[in-house]
Amino acid sequence: MARTAAPGSRERILRTAGELFYRHGVRAVGMNQVIDAAGCGKNLLYRHFPSKDDLVAAYLRACRRERDRSSAQATAALADDPAARLRALVAEVAATATRPDFRGCAFRLYLAEFPGHEGEPARLARDYLRDTRAEIDELVARLDVADPGQLADRIWLIVEGLYASAARTDSGRTSAAATRLIDDLLAAALPG
Amino acid sequence: MARTAAPGSRERILRTAGELFYRHGVRAVGMNQVIDAAGCGKNLLYRHFPSKDDLVAAYLRACRRERDRSSAQATAALADDPAARLRALVAEVAATATRPDFRGCAFRLYLAEFPGHEGEPARLARDYLRDTRAEIDELVARLDVADPGQLADRIWLIVEGLYASAARTDSGRTSAAATRLIDDLLAAALPG
DNA sequence: GTCTATAAGGGGATAGAC
DNA sequence: GTCTATCCCCTTATAGAC
Numbered sequence: 001m002a003r004t005a006a007p008g009s010r011e012r013i014l015r016t017a018g019e020l021f022y023r024h025g026v027r028a029v030g031m032n033q034v035i036d037a038a039g040c041g042k043n044l045l046y047r048h049f050p051s052k053d054d055l056v057a058a059y060l061r062a063c064r065r066e067r068d069r070s071s072a073q074a075t076a077a078l079a080d081d082p083a084a085r086l087r088a089l090v091a092e093v094a095a096t097a098t099r100p101d102f103r104g105c106a107f108r109l110y111l112a113e114f115p116g117h118e119g120e121p122a123r124l125a126r127d128y129l130r131d132t133r134a135e136i137d138e139l140v141a142r143l144d145v146a147d148p149g150q151l152a153d154r155i156w157l158i159v160e161g162l163y164a165s166a167a168r169t170d171s172g173r174t175s176a177a178a179t180r181l182i183d184d185l186l187a188a189a190l191p192g
Numbered sequence: 193m194a195r196t197a198a199p200g201s202r203e204r205i206l207r208t209a210g211e212l213f214y215r216h217g218v219r220a221v222g223m224n225q226v227i228d229a230a231g232c233g234k235n236l237l238y239r240h241f242p243s244k245d246d247l248v249a250a251y252l253r254a255c256r257r258e259r260d261r262s263s264a265q266a267t268a269a270l271a272d273d274p275a276a277r278l279r280a281l282v283a284e285v286a287a288t289a290t291r292p293d294f295r296g297c298a299f300r301l302y303l304a305e306f307p308g309h310e311g312e313p314a315r316l317a318r319d320y321l322r323d324t325r326a327e328i329d330e331l332v333a334r335l336d337v338a339d340p341g342q343l344a345d346r347i348w349l350i351v352e353g354l355y356a357s358a359a360r361t362d363s364g365r366t367s368a369a370a371t372r373l374i375d376d377l378l379a380a381a382l383p384g
Numbered sequence: 385g386t387c388t389a390t391a392a393g394g395g396g397a398t399a400g401a402c
Numbered sequence: 403g404t405c406t407a408t409c410c411c412c413t414t415a416t417a418g419a420c
Contacts, residue, residue: 025307027219041403112304115217115295153369161353177345233388
């Protein structure tokens with residue numbers, strides 16, 4: 001399918017749809033709107049994405065790829081230091097949350113829009129949240145702290161709060177508060 | 193209008209609509225669905241609520257009333273102790289978040305569903321968030337702490353994280369983490 | 385008169401056909 | 403790319419039951 005079409009058409013449609021989905025919400029954006037914004041024919045879009053759910057799933061997969069890439073880049077130069085990686089993880093979320101077009105976490109926004117849905121988009125969103133939470137758990141488990149479960153719960157709470165709060169209030173202030181709170185929590189929990 | 197109608201009809205419709213809106217999302221629930229669930233005629237609903245936005249606004253106003261009532265009840269027997277009131281505020285949110293049908297904060301869910309909307313529902317949602325944030329600011333301002341702004345930011349972050357996280361993960365664990373973290377923050381910030 | 389039930393208008397949704 | 407099919411949305415109007 002994609003081989004016969006213009007090489008960049010799929011990516012262009014997906015990028016256009018993703019921007020609309022993220023800015024206005026998935027439910028608020030219709031397929032016609034995507035077609036108009038992408039400047040393509042209805043045929044081409046439905047050849048690449050047979051249904052809206054397929055398009056939404058591709059959008060969330062692209063978000064995941066970007067987040068994984070961004071996360072890997074943030075921790076690339078770091079030594080194998082769990083505390084530093086935790087700080088970098090939160091700092092990377094804070095950097096994302098201060099981008100001018102930030103409107104929240106795409107996965108959390110999708111789940112808020114489609115509660116109880118069980119399609120592939122919902123699975124992708126839940127997978128991302130589960131994996132991120134697991135990453136925090138694993139990093140905290142490698143720390144020498146008295147109560148790893150509690151520390152992981154607290155860091156997760158802050159990550160969730162950062163995503164939620166920065167979408168609606170001053171994101172710079174929220175991000176600064178989150179990063180400093182994580183620093184304090186780690187400093188208080190770690191020996192020395 | 194409501195004076196001539198059966199006395200309980202408006203409240204019954206509103207309660208039915210509210211449950212549907214909260215459980216499935218405002219956009220996902222159509223007026224026909226509300227009418228079917230309430231077992232009323234289309235005429236009656238539109239007489240009480242001339243448009244869906246009016247019904248949604250009434251739903252959010254009911255949420256606000258319930259939250260204000262619940263908040264007042266939680267702090268009624270408390271002395272005029274800002275720290276105790278802050279702890280009670282978070283504990284009350286935690287209690288809400290552990291209810292079995294908890295799916296998130298109705299106001300935050302609405303704003304996630306309707307970004308950029310400027311009608312009365314959006315105003316009600318933003319008013320609630322602004323008032324809650326202001327309440328935290330005022331309580332923290334009355335504490336004898338070195339950096340009230342920072343403490344208020346952190347408490348707000350935890351409240352946001354609690355609402356967001358408890359909707360998707362183990363709410364008991366999330367609530368416990370939030371209340372204990374608030375306790376620790378207050379204990380660390382307060383003298384003595 | 386108050387309510388229910390039903391039909392219909394005007395629009396936009398996804399999706400498919402040519 | 404346009405055109406159509408089908409469905410559901412919000413809303414209004416009409417007709418009938420108690």
